[in-house]
Amino acid sequence: MNLTLRVWRQAGPDAPGRFETYQATDISEHSSFLEMLDNVNEGLIEVGEEPIEFMHDCREGICGTCGIMINGQAHGPAQSTATCQLHMRSFSDGDELVLEPWRASGFPIIKDLVVDRAAFDRIIEEGGYITVDTASAPDANLIPIPKETADFAMDAAACIGCGACVAACPNGAAQLFTAAKIAHLNVLPQGQAERYQRTEGMVDVMEEYFGSCTNMGECEAACPKGISIDFIATMNKDYRKAKSQNRRSS
Amino acid sequence: MATKVSERGGASAPAKRSPFLVELYRSALGKKYVMAITGIIFMGYVLAHMFGNLKLYQSAAEFNAYAEFLGTILYPIAPDGAVLNVLRVMLLGALILHVTAAFQLTQMNRNARPDSYRSKRDFVAADFAARTMRWTGVIVLLFIGYHLADFTFGWVNPAAEGATLYEKVIASFSNPAIAGFYLVANLALGLHLYHGVWSLFQSMGWNNRRFNHWRRYLAVAFTVVVVGGNLSFPIAVQVGLIS
Ligand code: SF4
Ligand code: FES
Numbered sequence: 376m377n378l379t380l381r382v383w384r385q386a387g388p389d390a391p392g393r394f395e396t397y398q399a400t401d402i403s404e405h406s407s408f409l410e411m412l413d414n415v416n417e418g419l420i421e422v423g424e425e426p427i428e429f430m431h432d433c434r435e436g437i438c439g440t441c442g443i444m445i446n447g448q449a450h451g452p453a454q455s456t457a458t459c460q461l462h463m464r465s466f467s468d469g470d471e472l473v474l475e476p477w478r479a480s481g482f483p484i485i486k487d488l489v490v491d492r493a494a495f496d497r498i499i500e501e502g503g504y505i506t507v508d509t510a511s512a513p514d515a516n517l518i519p520i521p522k523e524t525a526d527f528a529m530d531a532a533a534c535i536g537c538g539a540c541v542a543a544c545p546n547g548a549a550q551l552f553t554a555a556k557i558a559h560l561n562v563l564p565q566g567q568a569e570r571y572q573r574t575e576g577m578v579d580v581m582e583e584y585f586g587s588c589t590n591m592g593e594c595e596a597a598c599p600k601g602i603s604i605d606f607i608a609t610m611n612k613d614y615r616k617a618k619s620q621n622r623r624s625s
Numbered sequence: 626m627a628t629k630v631s632e633r634g635g636a637s638a639p640a641k642r643s644p645f646l647v648e649l650y651r652s653a654l655g656k657k658y659v660m661a662i663t664g665i666i667f668m669g670y671v672l673a674h675m676f677g678n679l680k681l682y683q684s685a686a687e688f689n690a691y692a693e694f695l696g697t698i699l700y701p702i703a704p705d706g707a708v709l710n711v712l713r714v715m716l717l718g719a720l721i722l723h724v725t726a727a728f729q730l731t732q733m734n735r736n737a738r739p740d741s742y743r744s745k746r747d748f749v750a751a752d753f754a755a756r757t758m759r760w761t762g763v764i765v766l767l768f769i770g771y772h773l774a775d776f777t778f779g780w781v782n783p784a785a786e787g788a789t790l791y792e793k794v795i796a797s798f799s800n801p802a803i804a805g806f807y808l809v810a811n812l813a814l815g816l817h818l819y820h821g822v823w824s825l826f827q828s829m830g831w832n833n834r835r836f837n838h839w840r841r842y843l844a845v846a847f848t849v850v851v852v853g854g855n856l857s858f859p860i861a862v863q864v865g866l867i868s
Contacts, residue, residue: 447747547737586737592750612830
């Protein structure tokens with residue numbers, strides 16, 4: 376199949392950007408979206424042009440590195456699919472695809488389609504961990520956890536930190552990511568020690584970098600892992616509890 | 626480096642203590658609680674307002690007596706008009722909070738994406754009501770101003786001096802332009818309610834997988850009842866059902 380790409384090119388963080396048009400020719404519908412871009416890049420390198428920079432690593436939907444705004448949708452049109460798992464069969468011959476980087480002030484552009492998502496690390500640093508005794512490895516299954524709780528935590532833990540939720544959110548809010556990361560640890564017995572510090576700290580840092588949620592649900596639709604906005608509600612409830620708990624104990 | 630949207634103390638800031646509610650309000654989540662709670666107050670108000678106005682269909686005397694009664698709630702325990710005025714002040718306070726929080730949150734969200742997408746967004750989940758909250762909110766706010774000037778203060782009401790409230794309503798709604806404005810404003814109110822009623826459950830964190838789908842049903846039912854009632858009044862006057 377043949378496609379026309381309009382790709383956002385930007386030489387550096389402060390350089391002005393613009394769309395450039397490229398032809399992607401003879402693309403197999405079985406190839407992945409990133410393979411298609413590899414193909415285009417090979418062509419660019421052959422004629423001595425700068426290849427298109429884009430983010431990728433595992434290419435199997437588990438690392439959260441990839442992410443492109445494709446035709447106005449984060450990770451493209453397929454549901455619960457990261458850009459790397461998107462196949463060209465999702466498109467038709469002759470389609471025009473517009474590719475843009477994630478846009479949010481928390482995700483400054485580094486180059487072309489590559490953004491800096493260090494703000495997510497700042498949120499994680501604030502409480503996305505648990506304290507464990509590292510001297511001797513604890514026995515597995517030492518702490519009984521009800522199946523329902525484990526499932527809930529796993530659903531939240533599925534978040535790969537790709538940032539599509541922020542990219543898709545009309546408000547540039549990072550609620551879905553933060554809520555998933557908080558919920559994942561807050562429901563488990565191992566997460567109780569830092570529970571309230573975590574909730575308040577992570578929300579506060581999130582608000583320093585990102586926008587505020589207006590419950591549109593666009594994040595959930597874009598999320599490659601199908602993280603539910605129910606987690607956001609849970610975080611909203613936890614936050615005021617955390618605020619009052621932390622205040623009492625400080 | 627990612628630019629910060631806002632700089633607030635956060636959890637680790639040295640504590641110069643402000644009252645708990647003030648501290649809570651500093652966070653965006655706290656502002657959302659304010660949006661939700663004041664929203665609930667308005668829901669109670671618009672429902673009662675619509676319901677009371679159904680007296681327009683009974684008779685002019687009933688309607689006027691009802692308006693009279695609102696001023697004398699709890700009289701003589703409370704002074705004449707006291708309860709009504711307390712309610713008015715509460716509503717005004719809630720309105721100020723709701724609008725201020727909305728304004729501040731909007732500002733924050735603008736800062737969170739100063740550089741917008743160049744290509745057209747293809748929204749999947751964000752419906753028209755959700756994306757137009759700011760605009761429907763402004764329309765409703767302007768409408769409230771007009772509505773008060775029309776019936777509460779009577780400044781812009783076309784009826785003659787000394788007219789009863791019922792006569793004022795008929796005078797206003799007989800004018801196609803005014804009736805039209807009421808219709809548009811109430812449709813905007815409908816959109817605002819439809820997203821707001823659902824949204825407040827999320828903001829407050831009132832969720833439970835068993836009843837989550839009911840939040841949408843409630844939003845639809847509430848909107849249909851309130852807006853349906855409200856729309857019926859100018860229409861009834863226009864078609865001559867009440868006069
Ligand atoms: S919540 Fe979903 S969209 Fe957001 S970072 Fe995690 S995996 Fe990506
Ligand atoms: S490259 Fe790892 S999730 Fe896409």
